[in-house]
Amino acid sequence: MMLDRLRVVDWEDDDAVFDHAPSRAALMREYHRRMAHWARAFNAEAYWPFFDIVQRIDPAFTLSDDFRTELDDYLGENVGWPSVARTCRGAVNWAEFRAGTEIALPELEDPYEPLLVMYERGGSFTVESEFIDLTGIAVSIKPLSAYLLPDPIVQLDPAVLDALDESVG
Known part of the structure; x- marks a missing residue:
């Protein structure tokens, strides 16, 4: 379950942030690459890069009330950065959507996996006006x-x- 995967991320591990800085930057760029292809496929360029692709594919999709509350509680207690919370929510929605959809999807790589790996290698990011601060x-x-x-x-x-x-290093 995607939420369980997020729960094991150590959002406060300052050592990992610095130890894995080069790979985290490469993973962020890979996320941008993958999400660019998804955005193009679903006419969502205006929402790129930090958006919930499921909402562009199937706007009617929602998590169950209990699961959404559980996700909201986790994000509220552990993830204080809006872009990070948006991508975590997107990753959870993506996993649940993929598990139950019959909608034909393009053969593109998982849009959120690079960010999830980046989070596992050292937490979050913030978005500045001209760069993403990792x-x-x-x-x-x-x-x-x-x-x-x-x-x-x-x-x-x-x-x-x-x-x-x-x-x-």
């Missing part, structure tokens, strides 16, 4: 078109990400 490293904000790349920016394999962190 604490320890920043990612410049580029237009959606800059991310419509066919190939991944980084593989999500832990060994690849660890090697990236070690090569810079």
Whole structure:
């Protein structure tokens, strides 16, 4: 369950933020790449990059009241950053939607997985006017078109990400 996965994220691990700064930046860029393709596929470019793709695919989709309350409580107690909370909510909606939908979806990579891996490697981010602050490293904000790349920016394999962190450190 996606909410259980979020519950194990240590949002306050300052050491991991710095230890994994290079891989976290690459994961943020990979999230942008994947979400750019999803945004293009569902005419959601105006909402990119931090949005709930499920609401663009099926606006009628909702979580059960109990589950939504549980998610709201978790986010309210643990995630104070609006863009992070929005992506966590999007990831949970995505997981629940995918598990029960019969809507035909394009063959695109999971839009939220890079961010989830980034969270697991050291918490959150904040959005500034010209960059995304990952604490320890920043990612410049580029237009959606800059991310419509066919190939991944980084593989999500832990060994690849660890090697990236070690090569810079």
